[in-house]
Amino acid sequence: MSTNSSRAKTPTSTWVAGVLVLLGLVGALVTYKASGSLATIAKAQAAHTLKPRAEAVASTELPALARPFVRTFNYLAIVWPALVFGVLIGAAVRALIPSAWVGKLFGASRVRSQLVGGLAGAPLMLCSCCVAPVFAAIHERTKQAGPTGALLLASPSLNPAALALTFLLFTPQLATARLVMAALLVFGVSALAARYVEEGAGEPTPCPLELSARPGAAGFLASFGHEAWQLAKTTLPMIVGGVLLSALLVSVVPLERLGEPPFRVASIFLVALVSVPLALPTFAEIPLALGLLAAGAPAGAAVALLVAGPAINLPSLLTISRMTTPRYAVALAAGTFLVAVAGGLLV
Numbered sequence: 018m019s020t021n022s023s024r025a026k027t028p029t030s031t032w033v034a035g036v037l038v039l040l041g042l043v044g045a046l047v048t049y050k051a052s053g054s055l056a057t058i059a060k061a062q063a064a065h066t067l068k069p070r071a072e073a074v075a076s077t078e079l080p081a082l083a084r085p086f087v088r089t090f091n092y093l094a095i096v097w098p099a100l101v102f103g104v105l106i107g108a109a110v111r112a113l114i115p116s117a118w119v120g121k122l123f124g125a126s127r128v129r130s131q132l133v134g135g136l137a138g139a140p141l142m143l144c145s146c147c148v149a150p151v152f153a154a155i156h157e158r159t160k161q162a163g164p165t166g167a168l169l170l171a172s173p174s175l176n177p178a179a180l181a182l183t184f185l186l187f188t189p190q191l192a193t194a195r196l197v198m199a200a201l202l203v204f205g206v207s208a209l210a211a212r213y214v215e216e217g218a219g220e221p222t223p224c225p226l227e228l229s230a231r232p233g234a235a236g237f238l239a240s241f242g243h244e245a246w247q248l249a250k251t252t253l254p255m256i257v258g259g260v261l262l263s264a265l266l267v268s269v270v271p272l273e274r275l276g277e278p279p280f281r282v283a284s285i286f287l288v289a290l291v292s293v294p295l296a297l298p299t300f301a302e303i304p305l306a307l308g309l310l311a312a313g314a315p316a317g318a319a320v321a322l323l324v325a326g327p328a329i330n331l332p333s334l335l336t337i338s339r340m341t342t343p344r345y346a347v348a349l350a351a352g353t354f355l356v357a358v359a360g361g362l363l364v
Contacts, residue, residue, distance in 0.1 A: 034237060035113025042109055043141070046102040050142040050299075054178030057300060061182055069304045070095060085264035092260050095298045099147040100256070106141075107154030107252075108245035113237075119158045127163065127208065134164030135203045138171030142179075144299045145329050146260065148172040149336040150252045156340050162214055166207035166349060169337070173299070173327035174199035182303055183323060191316055191364060195323045198360035202328055206352035214345045252336050259332025263296035266331075284309075284318040285361035289354050292325035294334070302326035317361030325357035 061067045073094040076087040093100075110119065123130050141148060152169040159165065173179070180199075184192040270291055288309070297305075305326065306319040329349060338346035 032113075032115055035109065038113055038241070039106065039109040042102065042106050046099070046106065047140055047142070049098065049102070051178070054142065054299075058178060058181055058185070061185055065186070066307060067182060067186060067300065067303050069301065070298070081268065085261060085268050088264040088267070089257070089261045092264070092296060092298060093257070096144060096147055099143050099299070100150075100253075103143055103147040103150040104245055104249050104252070107150040107248045108241055110151070110154040110158065111248065112240040112244035116158055119155065123155065123159045123161050123164045130161060130164040131167050131204050131208050134167030134207070135171040135175065138168035138203070139175040139177065141172045142176045142299065143172045144297065145169070145173050145327065145333040146256050146296060149256060149333045150248050152333075153252050153336060153340045154248060161211075162341055162345055163208045163211035166211060166337075166345075167203050169333065170207055170328055170349075170353075171203045174202055174324075176299065176327070179300055179303070179327065182300065186303065186307065187319070187323075188316070191320055191323075194320045194360045194364045198320070198324045198356050199328070202324070202353060202356050206349065206356060210345055210348035210352055213348050214342060251339070255335040255339055256332040259330065259335045260296045263294055263331045266291070266294060284314050285321050285358055288314075288318045289321040289325050289357035289361065292322050292357065293329060293350050293354050294331035295326060296330040296332055297326050299327075315361075317364045320364045321357040321361035324360050325353050328353050328357075 057067070072087075072091045074087050074091060076084045076091065079087055122133060138148065141151070143151070148169055151172075152165050155168065156162065156165040180192075180196055183195050187195075292302075302323050306322045309319050309322060310316065334346045334350055337349065
């Protein structure tokens with residue numbers, strides 16, 4: 018049976034149910050993230066600072082070889098609910114939403130598609146790791162690197178709660194620099210990186226993925242479960258492996274030491290360089306940046322961390338490389354580094 022004929026027999030009610038499932042997942046995610054964010058903002062407002070999260074398993078007293086593995090566990094212990102949401106939302110896009118709808122939303126003019134990608138990503142408030150499965154699902158449907166890259170960067174970079182905390186705890190100049198550089202990343206760097214990839218690879222071909230939800234409740238659930246499993250198999254090994262590599266990097270180059278005198282002159286460049294692959298859960302960049310300032314680092318180093326730290330990391334870069342091309346992943350990483358350095362130097 019052809020793809021078109023199998024899709025033609027899919028009842029409209031199935032597509033409507035798919036949209037409702039997707040909206041329900043997004044609504045549950047936004048509610049979950051917003052409730053936690055409001056509590057964090059209230060604590061920060063009362064204390065005039067934001068402390069790092071307590072580790073589930075203390076790592077400081079452990080042998081050096083064990084610390085990266087324990088830090089990986091601690092990271093996953095924090096982000097796993099959001100990561101589950103990312104996989105489920107991605108699976109809903111793959112299994113329950115018609116390809117034509119996704120393509121129409123993200124396949125319009127370049128400017129409009131970039132805006133749609135960025136505006137769709139920001140309310141999710143997911144860290145770079147957790148939004149990677151959503152990026153993978155939408156990119157697989159559209160092959161549009163620009164808007165899907167904007168969505169991936171916007172979720173952590175234009176997180177409304179993270180920006181509110183930045184304006185609450187830092188100077189207006191520093192907070193404004195973060196906001197401006199984040200917008201440049203989301204709407205500029207993602208588009209330029211996509212143009213760079215298209216010049217090297219030719220015109221992308223969308224993947225229809227018409228193995229969408231089959232009629233009936235059993236078929237509906239089976240399709241959704243199948244796509245969730247496939248997406249998890251594709252993305253989670255890259256994410257977990259990337260978190261472990263990031264933890265190894267932190268063990269070699271502790272970020273908090275970059276404010277010390279030997280590193281201070283080149284601190285903006287060093288902080289940006291380390292922050293690009295660093296895996297950080299939501300809001301973790303804020304206490305780290307406060308720690309840099311307390312250690313005597315220049316304000317520009319804090320800006321570099323606030324821009325590059327949440328925007329992208331090694332786990333998401335590995336996922337991007339697998340779902341698109343290594344060329345695109347490198348372009349996004351390089352663009353993030355340059356924007357973070359530029360923001361730091363401006364401040």
